[in-house]
Amino acid sequence: MLNVAIVCGGDSGEHEVSEKSGAQVFHHLDRLKFTPYLIRVSREGWFCLTGGKEIPVQKNDFTLSIKGEKLHFDVVFNAIHGTPGEDGKLQGYFDMIGIPCTSSGVTTSALTFNKSFCKKVVASMGVKTANSVLLYRGTIDPAYAIWEEIAFPCFVKPNNGGSSVGMSKVNNAEEVEEALQKAFHEDAEVLVEDFVQGRELTCGVIRSDGEIIAFPVTEIISKTEYFDYEAKYKEGLAEEVVPADIADDVSEKCRNISMKLYEKLNCRGVVRFDYIYSNFEFHFLEVNTVPGLSEQSIVPKMVRAHGWTLTEMYTRMIEECLVP
Numbered sequence: 001m002l003n004v005a006i007v008c009g010g011d012s013g014e015h016e017v018s019e020k021s022g023a024q025v026f027h028h029l030d031r032l033k034f035t036p037y038l039i040r041v042s043r044e045g046w047f048c049l050t051g052g053k054e055i056p057v058q059k060n061d062f063t064l065s066i067k068g069e070k071l072h073f074d075v076v077f078n079a080i081h082g083t084p085g086e087d088g089k090l091q092g093y094f095d096m097i098g099i100p101c102t103s104s105g106v107t108t109s110a111l112t113f114n115k116s117f118c119k120k121v122v123a124s125m126g127v128k129t130a131n132s133v134l135l136y137r138g139t140i141d142p143a144y145a146i147w148e149e150i151a152f153p154c155f156v157k158p159n160n161g162g163s164s165v166g167m168s169k170v171n172n173a174e175e176v177e178e179a180l181q182k183a184f185h186e187d188a189e190v191l192v193e194d195f196v197q198g199r200e201l202t203c204g205v206i207r208s209d210g211e212i213i214a215f216p217v218t219e220i221i222s223k224t225e226y227f228d229y230e231a232k233y234k235e236g237l238a239e240e241v242v243p244a245d246i247a248d249d250v251s252e253k254c255r256n257i258s259m260k261l262y263e264k265l266n267c268r269g270v271v272r273f274d275y276i277y278s279n280f281e282f283h284f285l286e287v288n289t290v291p292g293l294s295e296q297s298i299v300p301k302m303v304r305a306h307g308w309t310l311t312e313m314y315t316r317m318i319e320e321c322l323v324p
């Protein structure tokens, strides 16, 4: 039996979603192979939630002290969306103390969490991305007009964010200032990006037994203007069609691009690539290296459509990250 630390929480606007993901993994983990522990990590502290109690985690070696006995973890299941779980910080810590973790490594996590840098690398691999400009807090020249480089409508988003928090679709120059303020409230870096009109498709990819596997492509149809926070988490505001109602060759193309990116970016565990399909081409928006795993999330739907149970996928993720 392996002791599995399911880490959840984190310090971003996604912490509640992450707690739902963690609870879901805890619920489905195979008890014949693993003993799961749910651990909430945040700036307020790191605690194991067990039997209605909160046991503090010893940060020097990531252990628990229970009735005078030290409890070690064999592996970490990462369910933290956003910082510090999706941007490489926690991966660096687990690397340093030598505990394997289900998600991508330090460099891949840090690169992919930075939407702007990730788009540049992805573009160099021959995949289309929307034209964009990256702004840093406190360094914007007031005479600089973003709209000389970016057409309207455009998206203004925190460069290191998720769940559409702090994001706006901007239709004209009058709306820019408010959108920038909202995005800078979440992050010191803001990405301004051309709007791409098209269908929203997303593809989950995993490596298991050394093989890269793409799940069925899924279409996101939002009733709101775009796939914003409300559409993501409020019942009935978005429809996720798995598998997407698209031609076989379009679906194959999406899966092939996603598997190629997974391999070239050196991802680990389950990740989800988001695209807008427009003019017969895929425009890469972002990759989620710790995608949502709650009951409402997209990945569980993809996994079931692929014919696996969640229990099976979690076992595969853990077994894969234990391979030396």
Ligand SMILES: Nc1ncnc2c1ncn2[C@@H]1O[C@H](COP(=O)(O)OP(=O)(O)O)[C@@H](O)[C@H]1O
Binding pocket: 130, 155, 157, 161, 162, 163, 164, 165, 167, 193, 194, 195, 196, 197, 200, 226, 227, 228, 274, 276, 285, 286
């Ligand atoms: N350039 C764009 N063109 C069209 N829609 C976009 C664009 N950027 C973002 N969106 C919409 O906003 C949503 C969230 O954007 P995304 O970049 O995936 O950030 P997050 O990390 O918050 O999910 C997307 O799912 C899509 O609906």
Ligand SMILES: [Mg+2]
Binding pocket: 163, 274, 286
């Ligand atoms: Mg997204």
